[in-house]
Amino acid sequence: xxxxxxxxTNRASxxxxxxxxxxxxxxxxxxxxxxxAEEFGIxxxxxxxxxxxxxxEEVEGSAEHPSCTVGFIGARQVFSPELEAELVSYVLxxxxxxxxxxxxxxxxxxxxxxxxxxLQMPPSWKENxxxxxxxxAAFLKRHPLLSVxxxxxxxLARAFNKEMFYGKLKALMERHCFKxxxxxxxxxxxxxxxxxxxxxxxRKQTGSVTSPDRGxxxxxxxxxxxxxxxxxPYFVFPRVQFREHFLTGAPTGSSGGAHISGWMRExxxxxxxxxxxxQTKCSAQRPCLLLLDIxxxxxxxxxxxxxxxxxxxxLSFPPHLERSVCGPLKQCINAAIDSWMLGSPGRSVTIHHxxxxxxxxxxxxxxxDNITAGFKACGVFPLNPNVSDQxxxxxxxxxxxxxxxxxxxxxxxxxxxxxxxDPSHCHPKPTLETDGCRLDWLACD
Numbered sequence: 001x002x003x004x005x006x007x008x009t010n011r012a013s014x015x016x017x018x019x020x021x022x023x024x025x026x027x028x029x030x031x032x033x034x035x036x037a038e039e040f041g042i043x044x045x046x047x048x049x050x051x052x053x054x055x056x057e058e059v060e061g062s063a064e065h066p067s068c069t070v071g072f073i074g075a076r077q078v079f080s081p082e083l084e085a086e087l088v089s090y091v092l093x094x095x096x097x098x099x100x101x102x103x104x105x106x107x108x109x110x111x112x113x114x115x116x117x118x119l120q121m122p123p124s125w126k127e128n129x130x131x132x133x134x135x136x137a138a139f140l141k142r143h144p145l146l147s148v149x150x151x152x153x154x155x156l157a158r159a160f161n162k163e164m165f166y167g168k169l170k171a172l173m174e175r176h177c178f179k180x181x182x183x184x185x186x187x188x189x190x191x192x193x194x195x196x197x198x199x200x201x202x203r204k205q206t207g208s209v210t211s212p213d214r215g216x217x218x219x220x221x222x223x224x225x226x227x228x229x230x231x232x233p234y235f236v237f238p239r240v241q242f243r244e245h246f247l248t249g250a251p252t253g254s255s256g257g258a259h260i261s262g263w264m265r266e267x268x269x270x271x272x273x274x275x276x277x278x279q280t281k282c283s284a285q286r287p288c289l290l291l292l293d294i295x296x297x298x299x300x301x302x303x304x305x306x307x308x309x310x311x312x313x314x315l316s317f318p319p320h321l322e323r324s325v326c327g328p329l330k331q332c333i334n335a336a337i338d339s340w341m342l343g344s345p346g347r348s349v350t351i352h353h354x355x356x357x358x359x360x361x362x363x364x365x366x367x368x369d370n371i372t373a374g375f376k377a378c379g380v381f382p383l384n385p386n387v388s389d390q391x392x393x394x395x396x397x398x399x400x401x402x403x404x405x406x407x408x409x410x411x412x413x414x415x416x417x418x419x420x421x422d423p424s425h426c427h428p429k430p431t432l433e434t435d436g437c438r439l440d441w442l443a444c445d
Contacts, residue, residue: 003137012071014042020058020066023051027059078114078121078135087113088143099294103148107131108266110139112301165315166385172313173383178289180227183381184280185317185374186272186292188221188264189326191333191358193349217262218354221272222325223290226381228368230325231279233358234272237351238262249356253279266300273303277310287311291380325366325374332361 022040025031026047033051037044054066079087087110094101101109110131114121124132131139140146172178193215219236232253237246242258250256255275257268264272282288290307292298294316307314336357337349349357375381 003134003141014040014046014070016065016070018042019047019050019070020054020063022047023054024059026051027056076120078110078119078125078131083113083117084139084142088146091146100149101299102296103136104130105296105299107133107136109299109301110135116301116305163385165317166379166383168315169380170383170385172289172315176287176289176313178287180381181225181229182282182286182288183226183375184223184276184288184290185225185380186221186223186276186290187326188219188295189330190217190219190262191330191354192217193351193354215349216351218351219262219264220329220354220358221264222329222362222366223276224325224366224371224374226372226375228371230366230371231276233362234268234275235355235358236262236264236268246352247355248352249359251355251359251362254355264295264297266297266303269297269300270303270306273306273310273312277312282311284309284311287313289313289315291315291317293317325371328365328370329358329361332365333357336361 018040019042022036022042025036025039026033031039033048034044036042037047040047050066050070053068055068058066077084087106091101091106107130111121111125111129114125114131122132140148176182216238218238221234221236222230224230232251232255235247235250235254235256237256237258238260239246239258240260242256246258247254247256255271257264257271259265259268276282276290280288288311290312292314298316304314306312340349340353340357341347376384379385
């Protein structure tokens with residue numbers, strides 16, 4: 001496809017208003033076609049064609065532009081000018097709040113928008129589930145305000161617009177009158193079969209053997225409420241197809257999906273929303289507030305439309321910011337894996353052991369004190385916009401000491417006590433929210 005086309009002739013370059021004036025000279029003022037064509041610099045055969053093409057009412061009336069197309073018809077575009085302007089405004093708004101989208105995310109979003117609007121699109125869009133690179137290049141040329149740039153390094157404190165986030169949060173709290181049990185924070189973390197052990201005491205110049213440096217990764221999405229409760233976790237396994245036996249040993253009520261990378265993607269995010277609605281019983285009559293980060297997997301029109309239809313009001317934190325549970329959960333999981341390896345010499349942890357390990361570690365990390373302390377430290381509930389005035393953003397929250405427990409596979413001794421780290425605070429960053437359930441960082445209400 002030619003991305004940069006240069007015209008070689010001036011054919012079909014007559015302005016629409018000029019063509020209408022020439023036709024009016026012929027039909028109204030009874031001038032000859034050749035005379036009018038010579039006066040306006042138009043080919044006489046072209047003028048004769050438009051004398052029958054332009055409606056008589058427009059010729060005899062006071063219209064300045066004809067309703068029919070004059071000149072060559074441009075290449076068929078997937079989006080109308082209005083839809084494309086809406087997409088451009090979203091991209092610019094995302095950039096203004098320090099969350100500019102990469103080109104691939106915009107191409108996927110464009111495909112989802114075209115599919116949702118039931119527009120005709122090239123077969124390559126349907127095959128790759130994203131817009132083509134040629135379309136994206138033409139999209140940038142049509143809108144000079146957009147350009148592909150390399151992000152500049154900046155600290156979280158510089159990019160943190162506290163007033164915007166807490167202003168949106170306050171507006172949602174006043175509009176829906178959420179109770180503590182209706183305010184939820186969702187975060188996801190990756191758990192690998194490679195152990196990250198605590199420090200140990202050994203003889204000098206010797207080491208301690210642990211699991212391999214790398215291993216398969218299983219993502220765990222946890223959601224906790226301001227009342228101190230939580231819902232069973234959602235697992236994403238590194239497989240092409242999900243099987244129910246993957247959840248053997250997982251907490252009761254857990255759900256799961258599969259992606260070859262082990263990370264959550266758009267399809268798994270939609271499945272998590274279904275899991276969230278089942279567990280919280282939220283609806284359009286009883287909405288819930290869901291705070292989540294701006295990971296690219298949450299950029300799903302289908303997922304956000306589902307959230308809007310089921311009363312899930314979404315407001316986004318910055319990406320990869322741990323809140324109240326995920327930090328302590330990782331420490332408890334490491335302690336549980338330590339115990340499992342001590343009781344299972346010669347065996348390796350696999351992805352099938354992770355649900356059972358999470359079942360042991362999650363109750364120790366997701367205590368009511370930890371959860372409520374995390375909401376309070378973030379200033380979400382009780383609402384306190386002045387809680388994060390500190391210049392440094394810390395992402396760990398208080399964790400209770402790990403108590404003794406049995407190994408989820410029942411073949412290891414009780415896990416040792418793990419020390420309790422110093423309490424710290426979670427500081428969320430704000431994002432934008434509007435009334436329509438539009439895009440990732442916009443609220444679904």
